[in-house]
Amino acid sequence: MSVEAVDPAIVAADAPVPRFWQRLGLPGLADVHVHFLPPRLRRRVWEYFESAGPLVGLEWPVRYRWSDADRVAHLGRLGVRAFSALAYAHRPGMAEQLNRWTLDFARATPGCLPSATFFPEPEAARYVTEAIADGARVFKVHLQVGGFAPTDPALDEVWGLLADAGVPVVVHAGHAPVGTEHTGPDPFAALLARHPRLPAIVAHLGAPDYRAFFDLAQRYPHVRLDTTMAFTPFLDQLVPFPAAELPRLRELGLAGKVLLGSDFPNIPYPYADQLTGLARLDLGDDWLRAVCWQSAADLFGLTAS
Numbered sequence: 001m002s003v004e005a006v007d008p009a010i011v012a013a014d015a016p017v018p019r020f021w022q023r024l025g026l027p028g029l030a031d032v033h034v035h036f037l038p039p040r041l042r043r044r045v046w047e048y049f050e051s052a053g054p055l056v057g058l059e060w061p062v063r064y065r066w067s068d069a070d071r072v073a074h075l076g077r078l079g080v081r082a083f084s085a086l087a088y089a090h091r092p093g094m095a096e097q098l099n100r101w102t103l104d105f106a107r108a109t110p111g112c113l114p115s116a117t118f119f120p121e122p123e124a125a126r127y128v129t130e131a132i133a134d135g136a137r138v139f140k141v142h143l144q145v146g147g148f149a150p151t152d153p154a155l156d157e158v159w160g161l162l163a164d165a166g167v168p169v170v171v172h173a174g175h176a177p178v179g180t181e182h183t184g185p186d187p188f189a190a191l192l193a194r195h196p197r198l199p200a201i202v203a204h205l206g207a208p209d210y211r212a213f214f215d216l217a218q219r220y221p222h223v224r225l226d227t228t229m230a231f232t233p234f235l236d237q238l239v240p241f242p243a244a245e246l247p248r249l250r251e252l253g254l255a256g257k258v259l260l261g262s263d264f265p266n267i268p269y270p271y272a273d274q275l276t277g278l279a280r281l282d283l284g285d286d287w288l289r290a291v292c293w294q295s296a297a298d299l300f301g302l303t304a305s
């Protein structure tokens with residue numbers, strides 16, 4: 001599956017995005033959940049999504065199957081001033097190489113937060129230490145794709161390193177779209193019980209177990225959530241958000257605990273859908289400012305310039 005030319009229809013669909021953050025008086029957007037991958041892995045991930053229709057019960061055509069350069073340029077057009085380059089491993093012996101690639105990518109790409117990952121394997125603590133020394137500012141693990149428990153003893157030292165260094169880790173911890181024995185609130189709660197200071201960012205607001213993950217975010221001062229795919233028509237039909245939790249979402253957002261995430265470019269709809277979905281919640285402009293820029297700016301020390 002090769003890259004495609006930029007689709008003008010998608011560019012047009014995203015054209016309102018700068019007006020969104022300009023109206024809020026923000027310097028731009030900060031998106032903690034963006035993927036950039038080495039070409040071979042990127043092809044495999046796109047193949048997986050595009051064949052995942054039967055798995056998740058929905059068609060999942062990746063809308064931004066463009067070159068890295070075209071996707072970086074598009075983030076620039078949208079005004080995404082800070083973004084991650086999340087990669088993750090599905091087997092041992094992969095993570096260290098991925099880190100080399102994503103850290104190089106960040107060095108060459110203005111606005112990109114140096115990003116890294118790990119896998120339960122004997123070398124993990126060593127290469128995570130090196131990645132942090134090399135400037136990694138955000139990590140990512142995917143408990144469903146990785147197929148490991150967050151409490152795997154091979155990771156105990158790694159979580160401790162991240163907690164000590166205060167480097168956040170985006171964790172795909174929820175059951176959506178396909179649950180395993182290692183996903184859901186319980187394994188994640190067991191991790192936090194061992195590492196209560198871990199600066200974890202729960203991807204997708206923990207969908208579909210929003211309530212239980214909100215409880216954890218309220219209980220642990222360093223646990224945050226990202227909005228990735230939530231409130232888009234696409235995710236709403238899969239795992240709808242319970243209206244009763246909106247007041248808590250507002251509270252958590254105003255407390256700096258909800259961060260904009262998009263899953264760009266692996267999304268089956270235009271980027272603008274993510275922002276429209278957040279705005280439609282009607283939680284107020286202060287909430288949108290916190291979620292779309294300020295909370296990430298505080299966490300990562302971003303400045304308006």
Ligand SMILES: [Zn+2]
Nearest residue numbers: 033035228263
């Ligand atoms: Zn993702």
